[in-house]
Amino acid sequence: MAGTDNHSNPFKIAQKQINDCADVLKLGQSTREVLLRPMREFHVNFPVRMDDGTTKLFQGFRVQYNDAKGPTKGGIRFHPEETVDTVRALAAWMTWKCALLDLPLGGAKGGVICNPKELSQFELERISRSYIKAVGAFIGPDKDIPAPDVYTNPQIMAWMVDEYSSIIGKNQFGVITGKPLSLGGSPGRGDATARGGMYTLREAARRVGLDLSKATMAIQGYGNAGSYAASLAQSMFGIKVVAVCDSKGAVTCENGICADTVDAHKRKTSSVLNCEGTRNMTNDELLALDVDVLVLAALENTITERNVDKVKAKILVELANGPTTPDADEVLYRKGIHVIPDFLCNAGGVTVSYFEMVQNAYMYYWDEAEVHEKLDKRMTKAYHEVVELSEKYKINMRKAAYAVAVARVVEAMKLRGWV
Ligand SMILES: NC(=O)C1=CN([C@@H]2O[C@H](COP(=O)(O)OP(=O)(O)OC[C@H]3O[C@@H](n4cnc5c(N)ncnc54)[C@H](OP(=O)(O)O)[C@@H]3O)[C@@H](O)[C@H]2O)C=CC1
Numbered sequence: 001m002a003g004t005d006n007h008s009n010p011f012k013i014a015q016k017q018i019n020d021c022a023d024v025l026k027l028g029q030s031t032r033e034v035l036l037r038p039m040r041e042f043h044v045n046f047p048v049r050m051d052d053g054t055t056k057l058f059q060g061f062r063v064q065y066n067d068a069k070g071p072t073k074g075g076i077r078f079h080p081e082e083t084v085d086t087v088r089a090l091a092a093w094m095t096w097k098c099a100l101l102d103l104p105l106g107g108a109k110g111g112v113i114c115n116p117k118e119l120s121q122f123e124l125e126r127i128s129r130s131y132i133k134a135v136g137a138f139i140g141p142d143k144d145i146p147a148p149d150v151y152t153n154p155q156i157m158a159w160m161v162d163e164y165s166s167i168i169g170k171n172q173f174g175v176i177t178g179k180p181l182s183l184g185g186s187p188g189r190g191d192a193t194a195r196g197g198m199y200t201l202r203e204a205a206r207r208v209g210l211d212l213s214k215a216t217m218a219i220q221g222y223g224n225a226g227s228y229a230a231s232l233a234q235s236m237f238g239i240k241v242v243a244v245c246d247s248k249g250a251v252t253c254e255n256g257i258c259a260d261t262v263d264a265h266k267r268k269t270s271s272v273l274n275c276e277g278t279r280n281m282t283n284d285e286l287l288a289l290d291v292d293v294l295v296l297a298a299l300e301n302t303i304t305e306r307n308v309d310k311v312k313a314k315i316l317v318e319l320a321n322g323p324t325t326p327d328a329d330e331v332l333y334r335k336g337i338h339v340i341p342d343f344l345c346n347a348g349g350v351t352v353s354y355f356e357m358v359q360n361a362y363m364y365y366w367d368e369a370e371v372h373e374k375l376d377k378r379m380t381k382a383y384h385e386v387v388e389l390s391e392k393y394k395i396n397m398r399k400a401a402y403a404v405a406v407a408r409v410v411e412a413m414k415l416r417g418w419v
């Protein structure tokens with residue numbers, strides 16, 4: 001999560017990445033300044049009645065970073081260590097993500113400082129509804145459209161849609177995506193982040209000449225993104241997943257871990273630790289394993305100067321947002337590790353969210369196969385745009401992704417007369 005120094009503060013990192021990109025694109029000072037700061041942000045404090053009868057004050061944020069290309073879009077995170085700088089960084093990365101995938105959307109992100117693991121379902125529902133009461137005036141299907149992120153899920157999105165609909169006096173399912181299917185959710189949104197990442201992994205493996213059916217994989221983070229990555233890597237490519245971890249620790253088995261067994265174990269015990277047929281290890285040991293593919297699916301600042309030398313994987317799949325610091329990025333590039341950068345790799349989530357918005361607007365729903373096909377097409381195209389620029393100008397994959405995305409945002413800003 002957010003640190004206070006320039007090396008680990010996610011927003012300082014995001015700003016450094018923007019400045020580096022502005023140098024590559026030779027952008028003028030005024031354009032650079034617009035890109036370096038959020039367009040607007042909301043800080044809200046709201047009281048919530050707890051189950052024991054007391055009232056607790058919670059703090060939340062919604063940052064709308066840049067809407068040059070369309071209404072802003074991005075998830076809501078519930079986390080005890082949430083900070084406004086983390087939310088600002090995530091909102092900036094959403095802006096580049098939507099532009100890279102050519103979605104008619106800008107970027108935003110939200111967060112509430114709370115620990116869902118210590119809350120009852122009723123408390124979680126009241127926090128979700130109160131947050132929407134606090135930011136409701138500033139969101140909307142053609143303004144800013146939230147979605148799930150870390151420690152939020154389709155049930156929380158359903159409460160939020162219901163609250164928003166009460167505020168405006170009519171059903172408005174299109175205000176939020178990542179909803180349950182029966183409330184206007186899209187088929188395929190559940191595993192979209194991981195699936196999109198797997199499409200980019202397939203293309204990357206072809207590029208570097210790695211046979212995925214013989215490859216090994218380790219996965220850091222075992223929530224929505226990480227757990228679907230495990231099952232999809234096995235079902236789509238026959239990859240052997242040899243280690244997985246969550247916030248409590250890691251498990252490994254060199255003969256391969258069955259994703260279904262880990263899923264069942266985690267549902268029962270809330271952790272992957274002590275899963276049958278595996279042995280426990282530390283999360284640091286997992287990151288240093290000699291595997292072909294390392295998937296990062298937890299939080300920011302996982303691969304840093306401190307541990308980058310230990311990474312042995314050939315391909316780094318960044319399903320998390322901001323998992324690699326700029327210093328570590330340079331080392332990975334020099335080591336020849338093929339990084340599929342976060343806002344390319346994890347863009348499957350927002351892409352299917354955009355499909356959900358389209359389906360909500362038309363009140364006509366596609367089947368899952370159609371969603372997969374459309375997602376594959378967009379992810380594959382974006383991957384090739386980035387890798388070709390990276391090879392042509394001999395810059396790392398993240399810098400190439402920035403160049404493609406930021407150029408699109410700047411074009412929109414220019415056409416609108418902002419810069
Ligand atoms: N959901 C989505 O659609 C999208 C998510 N992302 C990004 O993917 C990442 C994961 O999100 P998502 O899967 O949705 O979140 P979830 O809340 O579903 O899962 C988060 C996972 O990360 C684990 N975790 C948390 N801290 C650590 C740690 N210090 N070390 C190891 N594991 C840890 C959690 O462990 P535990 O279970 O023990 O709490 C949990 O397994 C985030 O960066 C998110 O922003 C990006 C695009 C879209």
Ligand SMILES: O=C(O)CCC(=O)C(=O)O
Pocket residue numbers: 073074075076094097145146147148149177178321346347349350351353
């Ligand atoms: O689905 C969405 O709108 C956003 C998902 C998200 O928060 C992300 O991509 O980081």
